[in-house]
Amino acid sequence: MANTSISLLQTVKQSLQQGRLDNAKAALEQLFLLNINEHEKAETLYLSAVTCRLAKDFQHAIKRIDDLLALRPDYGRAYQEAGYCYLAMGNQQAASSAFFKATQYNPALLTSWQQLLKIYTQFNDHQAKDIAQQQIAYWQGLPAPIRGGYDLMYENNLVDAERVCRQFLQQHKHQPDAMMLLAEIGIQMKVYHDAEFLLESCIALYPDNQRAVSLYVGLLAKLGKHDLIERQVMALPETVQNSTAMQMALANACLGLNKTEQAIRIFNSLLAADPDKPAVWLALGHAHKTAGAAEQAVEAYKQAAHYHPSFGDAYWSLANMKSYRFTNEEISKMQDRAESPSLSVDDKVHLCFALGKAHEDSKQFDASFAYYEKGNALKKATLSFSIERTEQAILQQVDAFPVDVGAPSPKGFPAPDPIFIVGMPRAGSTLIEQILASHSDIDGTMELHNILALASQINTPAMQSQLADQKETQSTFVPYPFAVAHLTHDQRYQLGKAYIEQTRCYREQAPFFIDKMPNNFMHIGLIKQILPNAKIIDARRDPMDCCFSNFKQLFGEGQEFSYSLDDVARYYQAYLSLMDHWHHCYPGDILTVHHEDVLDDLPGQVARILDYIGVPFEEACVAFHQTQRLIKTPSAEQVRQPINRSGQGRWKPYASHLDALTKRFQ
The missing domain is CATH 1.25.40.10 (Tetratricopeptide repeat domain)
Structure with a gap:
């Protein structure tokens, strides 16, 4: 066929x-x-x-x-x-x-x-x-082959785009446009380490190429390397450094480094020069939301919509405040804009999710689901996600770390500092983070990308070359996660040490710190090999609540499984299966915390979690909502309130639409 x-x-x-x-x-x-x-x-x-x-x-x-x-x-x-x-x-x-x-x-x-x-x-x-x-x-x-390569890339034909680009580079080594194209293809393929190396090389060869600098800074932001962005921008010539794009990059890096006041000053300075900058208003809103200044965040988002009336992200950001309620007039305007034939797909997706939340708040659940469903379908159509590939990747973790050889390596980096909170998104991980960050011995950070980057690094030619020296057949490429078994004690030690050093800029002075990247559940085998003393908390929530909450949440990036009810259900099941495997590999080393148990017995669960980490009980952890800190997730507003059950059973009014979930979990 x-x-x-x-x-x-x-x-x-x-x-x-x-x-x-x-x-x-x-x-x-x-x-x-x-x-x-x-x-x-x-x-x-x-x-x-x-x-x-x-x-x-x-x-x-x-x-x-x-x-x-x-x-x-x-x-x-x-x-x-x-x-x-x-x-x-x-x-x-x-x-x-x-x-x-x-x-x-x-x-x-x-x-x-x-x-x-x-x-x-x-x-x-x-x-x-x-x-x-x-x-x-x-x-x-641009050279015709490179223009053609970009055409292929933009039409999502990444394999052919890469082939065309590499063929051109064989004849024109270090041609900057080709290097940048190959880096952009790598970013789309999520081969971030290779893309970063390409852009670093391009900038070293062509330091005045502003497009290369912009691409590099954008990739660093995606990887959460905010300290590198700050250094890169500050090293630029003053005329380039003061451009709106670079000032935005610097401000967002400041946010990532918890320098919120400095970020807000930069945003306000840009807006004082020209208030007609919707993207800056949006970023300012995010900064205020992170700092807990809800009223200022709402006003900034409204200004973004004022200067760009079809700016879907401005309306979704208002909806994502959770406590914000749209007026009937606002809903009517959003509905009209969502039907505009000139609207971009991205704006339409954001508006659909915002309208889903608006109708949910007014208890018009059928209309709400229709918008959530439309927004998810539009978003999914722009992605090349395959749940089958994801399930296969999870099975590879099981194969790469069999139970009988999965014990933590005694030769990894021995630091006890990291506390990894893993699991599904929307499973209560931000609440656990807020509880722990309220302790005097624990720093809260954010969802760090460093473990994902280290996993990617193992697939690089340099690391593979080192591994080849240890194998009988040196030409054989052993991909991650199977390559972990071939790491020497020194390589495991160095990878663990690199993680601790790379994450230091996000910490303060506490002996422990939190890495709240939920997707790290995929990499527990790697974590235990390079950081054997790390603590791992599995944040778990009722599958119906968790899966539906993912479906109605428009994520900034990643979490591609969430844009289909069937995909999110299968992803949840695959997550459970892998976590069962990790528990067999590392019995007693991973603490599972059920969100419902935290709601039922907050003091008891707080004591249990702190005992697992090995720090004394502190009352501030029970009064977590009083802790003043920066929070960069959609749950920011919820965890600034006392414990409550408002998120439980949110799926029930939508039950008639959720067969893909109920057939698996009910």
């Missing part, structure tokens, strides 16, 4: 190149009869739209494009094809909108920029014309 579909797709492409539309139509008819995968279906719909347009059947072309965008709402070439159709139909306004969207989702579409330039010139839109000219000059200035 796969060979048949590939052959037919090739026939369509060749027929279109040769102008043989009848042959293309015949092959497409066969393709539509096949049971093809989603990628092939998208390509078939796109080629069908092109065929219809070339045959001057514009209405059918638009229908194919609509079907394609329902499947892939961020497919830039689909919008470009729509633009050509609308131009041919004489609808210049629709064409302009389509070409603009094409460039938003795939900036490498040079012809879309050229079409926009013609339209902007015709209507004397000088500002838009200047932007189009700048973009045309940039993309025309």
Whole structure:
């Protein structure tokens, strides 16, 4: 079947190149009869739209494009094809909108920029014309293979994009645009360590390349390396350092380093120079929310929406305050904007989640679920997530750390400092963190990316080369997590030491600190090998409450499993299975804390957790809501209130929509 579909797709492409539309139509008819995968279906719909347009059947072309965008709402070439159709139909306004969207989702579409330039010139839109000219000059200035590689990357064809880029670099070593493209592909593939090395090298070779600096700083932010961002920005020439982009990067780094007042000063300085900066208002709102200044956060988010009325993230940020309640007028405006055909997918996703929360607050649960469902479906369509791949990755952890050889390494780094809180998102981990951070011997930090980075580092050529020296077959690549078994005692020690050193900038002076990255449950085997004395707390919550809370939470990034009820249920089950395995590997070393038990007996559970860590009981941990600290998760407002059960049973009014969960957990 796969060979048949590939052959037919090739026939369509060749027929279109040769102008043989009848042959293309015949092959497409066969393709539509096949049971093809989603990628092939998208390509078939796109080629069908092109065929219809070339045959001057514009209405059918638009229908194919609509079907394609329902499947892939961020497919830039689909919008470009729509633009050509609308131009041919004489609808210049629709064409302009389509070409603009094409460039938003795939900036490498040079012809879309050229079409926009013609339209902007015709209507004397000088500002838009200047932007189009700048973009045309940039993309025309790139080597053709690199422009083609960007096109492939933006259309989510990462494998071919990487192949094209590497072939170019073989002939043009250290070409900066190619290095940056390969780094961007690496970021999308989540090969962060390789991407970081590429961008570091690019900046070292081309220190004046501002685009490379911007990409590097953006990656450091994604990795949570805020201290490096601060040093990088402060080392830039003053003119570059004072740009809005670099000042924003510096302010966000300050937030990550708990320098909240400094971050707020930078945001306010940018807004004093020009208040029409919605993204700065949004960031200022996040800073105030982190510091617990709810009223200032709300006002900042409203200013972001004022200056950008279709800014979906501003409305979602208001909704994500949890305590904020939208007025009927605000809901009506949000609904109108959510239906606007010119709205970007990202803004629509944010608005749908905000409207889901707004209707939930007004107890219109069917309408609420409809918006949550739509927002999740749109978000999922923009991702390449596979729950099957995730389940396989979890099985690999079980295979890589069998029970009989999974004991902690006595030769890892012996520091007892880290307390890892792991588990599902929305499982009560922020509450446990707040309880522990209220203790005088424990520093709270945030969700740190360092373990994920160290896991990625094990797959790098440098580390693999070191491992190869220890294996009989030196050419064999042993991927993480299986490579952990090949680490020497010294390598385990050095990796553990690196974790402690890298996280020091997030700590104060307490002997213990918390790393609240929930996804670290996947890496407990690695943690116990490199940090044998680390404490691990598994935050667990009722599956119905936990899974539904994930489904209605729009995460900043990551947690791709959460955008489908079936995916989140399967992820929860896989998490339980892996945690059972870790408990067998490390009996007595991992403490499971059920959220419901904390609600039932706060003092008793606090005493139990502190006893596990080995610190004396302190009453401040029971009065956790009085602790003043920075909190950077969606649960920030909840944990600043006394213990309550407001989050329990939130799924029940939605029960008729939750068959994917109830069939597994009820």
